[in-house]
Amino acid sequence: MKIVLLEPLAISKEILNSLASKLKDMGHEFIAYDTVEKDTEALKKRAENADILMIANNPLNGDVIRSVENLKYIAVAFTGVDHVDKEACKERGIKVSNAQGYATEAVAELTIGMILSLLRNVIKCDEVTRKEGTKVGLVGSELNGKTVGIVGTGAIGLRTAEILKAFNCKLLGYNRSQSERAKELGIEYVTLEELLSKSDIVSLHVPLNDATKGLINKERISLMKKSAILINVARGPVVDSEALAEALNNGDIAGAGIDVFEIEPPIKSNHPLFSSRNTLVTPHVAFASEESMIKRANIEFDNVYSWINGEEKNIVM
Structure with missing residues (x-):
């Protein structure tokens, strides 16, 4: 079989070669590209004659998928697979696997980091200190004892909850x-509306699908406390960015930590959340730690080996 890794996995060449050696020993052809390519025609060329495609989190559109005549399986080194054209895979009967679980620790830790940074005004404190300023107007609040609403109690939401228990x-x-x-951790399940109205911090950990797109809209943001902060390390379209920016600028909520947007970074400088009040933004980095990159590569290659051997592992489509 011909197996093509269409983009880099943010691991060393030594680790990549070690993971790929088994495929080569089995007699398969393995090609790996070390640059990200977004042009459709260029991707078609890279994927030509492949039986298996391996990708991370860059979009794989239907034109590319339909152009690869021998394609039978796509291994995704990511939890979400909404960047892979579902209809094209369905038409062709192509199986798709993900690397669920690789970034649980990384995402949970950045979530906590964002919460603490916003509560204690860390970014503003740094800026003021460098300008010979003082703590005036920058005295924050503690995480200890706060009510935190976890929207989505999958692996990442639960790991975040475990850490929050320590606070x-x-x-x-x-x-x-x-x-x-979740119940063992003391999580009390409530309606989304009750969660939003009672929480000091709302942290989003849901996948992107028809039910969650626009889940946090203007109406639901209006239910939140004026002192509340919103953290989105899930998927960008789960939140209405314009409605959130408006609420932040009007003082309807106190702050937001945003790692994900409607599209993958780079994000245009005129994005509404870039000029909104007390907003901490990061370039979709929650999943990306040195440890998680190695973990996801191992999971992706293991998925490929399993599929070749007739075992479907982590199949999501």
Whole structure:
């Protein structure tokens, strides 16, 4: 079989070669590209004659998928697969796997980092200190004892909750189904509306689908406390950015930490959240730690080996 890695996995060449050696030993052709390519025609050329495509989080559109005659399987080194054209895969009967679980620690830790940074005005304190300023107007609040609403109690939401327990936080949860582990952690399941109205901090950990697109809209943001902060390390379109920016600028909520946007970075400088009050933004980096990059590469290659051997592992489409 011909196996093509269409983009880099942010791991060293030594690790990549080690992971790929088994494929070569099995007699398969393996080609890896070390640059990101977004042009459709160029991607078609890279993917030509492949039986298996391996990608990370860059879009793989239907034109590319339909152009690869031998394509049978796509391995995605990412949790979400909404960047892969679902209809094209369905038409062709192409299986798609993900690398669920690789970034649980990384995303949970950045979530906590954003919360603490916003509560204690870390960015503003740094700026003022460098300008010979003082703490005047920058005295923040503690995370200890706050009510945190976890929207989405999957692996990342639950790991975030575990860390928050160390801060003596009261935990509210919203999810389509209730988790026994969540209950063990003391998470109280409530409606989304109740969670938004009672939480000091709202942290989003849901996948992007028809049910979650625009989940946090103007009406729901209006339910939040004026002192509340919103953290989105999930998917950009889960939140109405313009409505959030308006609420922040009007003082309807106190702050926001945003790692994800409607598109992948780079984000245009005129994005509404770039000029909104007390907003911490990062370039979709929550999932990306040295440890998580190695973990996801291992999971992706293991998925490929399993599929070649007739075992479907982590299949999501």
